[in-house]
Amino acid sequence: MAKFNWGALERKWQKKWAWAKVDETDPDPRRPKYFVTAAYPYPNSPQHIGHARTYTIADANARFHRMRGFNTLYPMGFHYTGTPLYAMAKRLSQNDPEIIETFTKIYGIPAAKLDGLKEPRKMADYFRNDIKKGMIEIGFSVDWRREFTTADRLYNRFIQWHFRWLNQHGFITKGTHPVAWCPNDKNPVGVVDIQGGVEPEIGDSHLVKFESNGTIYPTATLRPETIFGVTNIWVNPNTRYVKAQVDSEEWVVSREATETLEHQNHSVRIETELSGADLLWKEVVNPMTNTAVPILPADFVEPDNGTGIVMSVPGHAPYDYQALMDLRTRSWTSSEPGDVVRKIEPISIIKLEGFSEFPAADMVKKFEISGQKDPRLAQATKDLYSKEYHNGVMTDNAKPYSGLSVEGARQAVIKDLGSAGKMASIYELLNRPITCRCGTRVVVHVVDNQWFINYGDEEWKKKAHQCLDEMTILPEERRGEFNYTIDWLRERACARKVGLGTRLPWDMDWTIEALSDSVVYMAYYVLAKYLAKEWVIFKKFEKYPQKLPDSFFDYLFLGQGSTEAVSRETGISKRILEAARREFSYFYPVDMRHSAKDLVSNHLSFYIFHHTALFAQDQWPRGIVANGFVLMAGDKMSKSLENIIPLRQAVAKFGADPLRIGTLATAELNQDTDFNETLATTIQDRLIGLISQSRKLRRKMAAKRAYSTLDRWMLSRLNTAIQAATTAMERLRVREVVNIVLYHLENDAAWYQRRLGPKKTRGDARNQVLRQVFDSKARMLAPLAPHVAEEMWFTLGNKGLVVRAEWPKPDDRLHDKTAEASESIVKQTLEDTGEILKATGLTAKSITYYAAGQWKLSIYQKALTAVQSDPKRQGEFIKEIMSNPDLRAIGKPAADYAAKSYQQATQMKEELRESRVGVQPNEKRVLEDASDFFKREFRAEIHVSQEGEKEIRDPKGRSRFAEPYRPAIFIE
Ligand SMILES: [Zn+2]
Numbered sequence: 001m002a003k004f005n006w007g008a009l010e011r012k013w014q015k016k017w018a019w020a021k022v023d024e025t026d027p028d029p030r031r032p033k034y035f036v037t038a039a040y041p042y043p044n045s046p047q048h049i050g051h052a053r054t055y056t057i058a059d060a061n062a063r064f065h066r067m068r069g070f071n072t073l074y075p076m077g078f079h080y081t082g083t084p085l086y087a088m089a090k091r092l093s094q095n096d097p098e099i100i101e102t103f104t105k106i107y108g109i110p111a112a113k114l115d116g117l118k119e120p121r122k123m124a125d126y127f128r129n130d131i132k133k134g135m136i137e138i139g140f141s142v143d144w145r146r147e148f149t150t151a152d153r154l155y156n157r158f159i160q161w162h163f164r165w166l167n168q169h170g171f172i173t174k175g176t177h178p179v180a181w182c183p184n185d186k187n188p189v190g191v192v193d194i195q196g197g198v199e200p201e202i203g204d205s206h207l208v209k210f211e212s213n214g215t216i217y218p219t220a221t222l223r224p225e226t227i228f229g230v231t232n233i234w235v236n237p238n239t240r241y242v243k244a245q246v247d248s249e250e251w252v253v254s255r256e257a258t259e260t261l262e263h264q265n266h267s268v269r270i271e272t273e274l275s276g277a278d279l280l281w282k283e284v285v286n287p288m289t290n291t292a293v294p295i296l297p298a299d300f301v302e303p304d305n306g307t308g309i310v311m312s313v314p315g316h317a318p319y320d321y322q323a324l325m326d327l328r329t330r331s332w333t334s335s336e337p338g339d340v341v342r343k344i345e346p347i348s349i350i351k352l353e354g355f356s357e358f359p360a361a362d363m364v365k366k367f368e369i370s371g372q373k374d375p376r377l378a379q380a381t382k383d384l385y386s387k388e389y390h391n392g393v394m395t396d397n398a399k400p401y402s403g404l405s406v407e408g409a410r411q412a413v414i415k416d417l418g419s420a421g422k423m424a425s426i427y428e429l430l431n432r433p434i435t436c437r438c439g440t441r442v443v444v445h446v447v448d449n450q451w452f453i454n455y456g457d458e459e460w461k462k463k464a465h466q467c468l469d470e471m472t473i474l475p476e477e478r479r480g481e482f483n484y485t486i487d488w489l490r491e492r493a494c495a496r497k498v499g500l501g502t503r504l505p506w507d508m509d510w511t512i513e514a515l516s517d518s519v520v521y522m523a524y525y526v527l528a529k530y531l532a533k534e535w536v537i538f539k540k541f542e543k544y545p546q547k548l549p550d551s552f553f554d555y556l557f558l559g560q561g562s563t564e565a566v567s568r569e570t571g572i573s574k575r576i577l578e579a580a581r582r583e584f585s586y587f588y589p590v591d592m593r594h595s596a597k598d599l600v601s602n603h604l605s606f607y608i609f610h611h612t613a614l615f616a617q618d619q620w621p622r623g624i625v626a627n628g629f630v631l632m633a634g635d636k637m638s639k640s641l642e643n644i645i646p647l648r649q650a651v652a653k654f655g656a657d658p659l660r661i662g663t664l665a666t667a668e669l670n671q672d673t674d675f676n677e678t679l680a681t682t683i684q685d686r687l688i689g690l691i692s693q694s695r696k697l698r699r700k701m702a703a704k705r706a707y708s709t710l711d712r713w714m715l716s717r718l719n720t721a722i723q724a725a726t727t728a729m730e731r732l733r734v735r736e737v738v739n740i741v742l743y744h745l746e747n748d749a750a751w752y753q754r755r756l757g758p759k760k761t762r763g764d765a766r767n768q769v770l771r772q773v774f775d776s777k778a779r780m781l782a783p784l785a786p787h788v789a790e791e792m793w794f795t796l797g798n799k800g801l802v803v804r805a806e807w808p809k810p811d812d813r814l815h816d817k818t819a820e821a822s823e824s825i826v827k828q829t830l831e832d833t834g835e836i837l838k839a840t841g842l843t844a845k846s847i848t849y850y851a852a853g854q855w856k857l858s859i860y861q862k863a864l865t866a867v868q869s870d871p872k873r874q875g876e877f878i879k880e881i882m883s884n885p886d887l888r889a890i891g892k893p894a895a896d897y898a899a900k901s902y903q904q905a906t907q908m909k910e911e912l913r914e915s916r917v918g919v920q921p922n923e924k925r926v927l928e929d930a931s932d933f934f935k936r937e938f939r940a941e942i943h944v945s946q947e948g949e950k951e952i953r954d955p956k957g958r959s960r961f962a963e964p965y966r967p968a969i970f971i972e
Helices: 006-020 049-067 084-093 097-106 111-117 120-137 153-168 224-229 255-263 318-328 335-343 359-366 376-391 406-419 458-470 476-488 521-531 536-543 550-558 563-570 574-587 603-614 647-654 656-662 677-696 709-730 734-756 766-781 786-795 817-840 854-868 874-882 885-890 892-907 910-916 923-929 931-938
Strands: 033-038 071-073 172-182 202-212 215-221 232-235 240-246 249-254 268-275 283-285 292-297 309-312 423-429 443-454 472-474 491-493 592-596 623-627 630-632 673-675 846-851 941-946 968-971
Touching: 006 120, 006 647, 006 656, 006 786, 033 049, 033 521, 033 574, 049 071, 049 592, 049 623, 049 630, 049 647, 049 656, 084 097, 084 111, 084 120, 097 111, 111 120, 120 647, 153 172, 153 521, 153 536, 153 550, 153 603, 172 202, 172 491, 202 224, 215 423, 224 406, 240 255, 249 255, 249 309, 255 268, 255 423, 255 443, 292 318, 292 335, 309 318, 318 335, 318 359, 318 376, 359 376, 376 406, 406 423, 423 443, 458 476, 458 603, 472 476, 476 603, 476 623, 521 536, 521 550, 521 574, 550 563, 550 574, 563 574, 592 603, 603 623, 647 656, 647 677, 656 677, 656 786, 673 677, 677 734, 677 766, 677 786, 709 734, 709 766, 709 817, 709 923, 734 766, 766 786, 817 910, 817 923, 817 931, 817 968, 846 923, 846 931, 854 874, 854 885, 854 892, 854 910, 874 885, 874 892, 885 892, 923 931, 923 941, 931 941
Parallel strands: 033 071, 033 592, 215 249, 215 309, 232 292, 472 623, 592 623, 630 673, 846 941
Antiparallel strands: 172 443, 202 215, 202 283, 202 423, 232 309, 240 249, 240 268, 283 292, 443 491, 846 968
16 A cells, blocks of 8 residues: 555645634634633643643544534643743753753754753743644644743733632631652642652651650651550661750651651751660650550661651551561570560550451451561551541550540540640651652651642532532542542642742742642633734733733623723723623633543642632533543653653654544543554554545435345444444543444444445445445544544535534434344354354355244244243243144144243343344345345355245255244255
8 A cells, every 4th residue: 555645634634624713712602612621731841642642532522512513612721830841941951961862862852952942931932832733733623812821921910810819718828837848949849840740648647755764755656546555666776866856855766857857847956876776675654654665676667757766556556566476586695685575465455346356466367467578568557547447446455545436535645645745746748759850859848938728628628529529520430539639638838939930929939839820721711812812902911911900800700890990990992801701701611621640639629629719600610531641552651761752753653643543542531541553553544444435435426226124224333333422422432432433333334335245237325325324434533533534524525624514413213123133134144154164164056044934933022022021931931822823733843942932032132132022024035135145155046935935945854943033054
């Protein structure tokens, strides 16, 4: 095959779309609207195949809705805010060889151009331009009149309005809160700043102060109520500890913990260094029970976990139990440690249904733990903690809290120890280790006088849940993650000292960070269109953005104030103000927001929060799609694997439509999809095949011909395909749509053509039928592979653009059960004949098919009904059949067949049974009609008879084997 010119095809249709302005959407009160957005790209690198998936699904969704009659808007902007661009530009200007290699080798940027990218803003502009070109080349139907960047001065003004509003309504707090922090950058860090893009989760641990001669040994724990079960405390003998003045007390903690404490506003002065071994065998006093317990060695204790010292509760903590067992089996050089260890017995403090008095021992046994470094201990611990927390009751060993629930005891212990000054707390990263993009380990830092968005506000959480409950979430499986995030979120630092972005309007030292200035920008697309119109008035505001008052935004987005007043204040004409307000009211809310799954725990949840804070309830978001990632030939894409293909290179290499389908075809929304070259090539061939088949069907004037059963079968299959594809598109199960259009329907059309055989001179209805099939195929393909769909549509001789055509509607009149049943008989017969020939090795001269006799058909239908809608037992059924005088006259064969058909009906799949109840094609005629086909297939003479008819030719008595839907076969 000559090499297909994808580029030419793409440019041709992209030009026509641009000329027809198919992507430009303005309000139209006569039509329902649909507003699709996808997370705007961050231009610090080109987009790669991984990005294609999210934007292609969004584009397919937009195109689908357009074809369904919705006035659909799909706009795009660019996110310049934040530190990644800074970090990248900085590394480039330091001539970091890794970055230079990435830019030149993977991204294909000529080395001579690199100098021009060393400014963050210039780098952003460069990649923005590149990304935009890529989006056009792959055929995204974006309304580019609404493009903006978050560094635009009027966007900054918009964000200032947004934040001033949040501040005035109590959503912003200033204070001392823990944040995830990069000690190197001296800045808070969020998901965009972190390697691997995870959102840091911060939790707090309690520090219980054990004591020895005035020195505090603080142990970090999430379960302070277990203090009654402490038998000893653990240190790691191979770790460095220090004695230090912490605030006004003398503490012993790990070396690492001193840094943690300093980050969390404690003053720390180190006095002496100690090794873990120096601490062993000493005794410390339990602040709750006042008993003395020994300090023992354990390897599982990590120096950077809390203080590097933990309390040991072997009755209820699997790690502690296992560490104690490990110590007991050790041989000791001196006698003393052995005695200490031998004396220790677990203490039971929590009663738990279904467990012994020492649940930790039960868990260690159940998980077959082999030692304190066994990774399964983490799961054992998690399981037991959760069980005890929810179902445990404190025992008499936990006086005065015996009888309390675990939760109740925890609160009581925290209150009592806290008020006695015997407890402190420390913040920790729950999902450590986390590394900043600069390579530094991220820590928890307590910042004073820092600005926070208070996602911990209970009322706000309630509203966010309310919004989520009403939303469509695709795939639905992700809803739990949203609920978890909404519950978990609390104060979140919203401003930084560095990076591009918008200054905090009331404290200009701070810049609003990337995940805070990107949550309501979908509203800005409306305004961006007006700004792009080059009206003098907006030019003025671009120059002096501070002159655009908040009242303008209040009017536009919240419907507050009067047009007159805002017009007077801003000098913008009433006509423009009203048009912009109308446009906002028309397009808002966003109907579907698209993103990849990694943004659920941050951006997408913030998006919900902020909309419920700012906007009226009828403008809250209606839906979110969070799709899986794209793998490259089974691997995650990463620069180190060098398997990243920039999007534009991929489009040039594979073609836009093969790439679009390739990123959609192998997985449903929820899963990661796998892209590889073989897949792309297969899809290319399929798509090229569709175009060349369309060429043969080019509309010619021809007399309309009557439809045969076979024609009606093809149209019935088409109708089923349309129905299935429509349902699948509505839930964005795009993989299914690809399968239906490119595979199932293709196979049906191939069968149809095979059945028809070579064209007869007198002609048949095939062109009529196939054109209908291909018309619908082009339409169903249009959201997914728009260039190929246009080419098919045009080649078939249709007028106009397919992207403006209507999505095909299922038509119940085309659904033809009898035609489908007839064709299934032909398929079955073809298969059965082929198998006999293969098994016997015969070359057939003549084949005779016997359709089942009338009496069998009548029993068969009765059996289907008996099983389907009128349940009877087999015996009862046979009796009923034999009560019919005609059937009784047949005798034993009738009774035998009644039993057999009843069995078959019971074992049949419900769907199949349903399709056959009351559907009984004239099988003899079906076979006769297919005689030419069988003759071609087997190169033999074909005869057709019906069991029991007069003058039947049946030398071997085969006709008695005939059954409904399964003719008997005699080969000579
Ligand atoms: Zn850093």
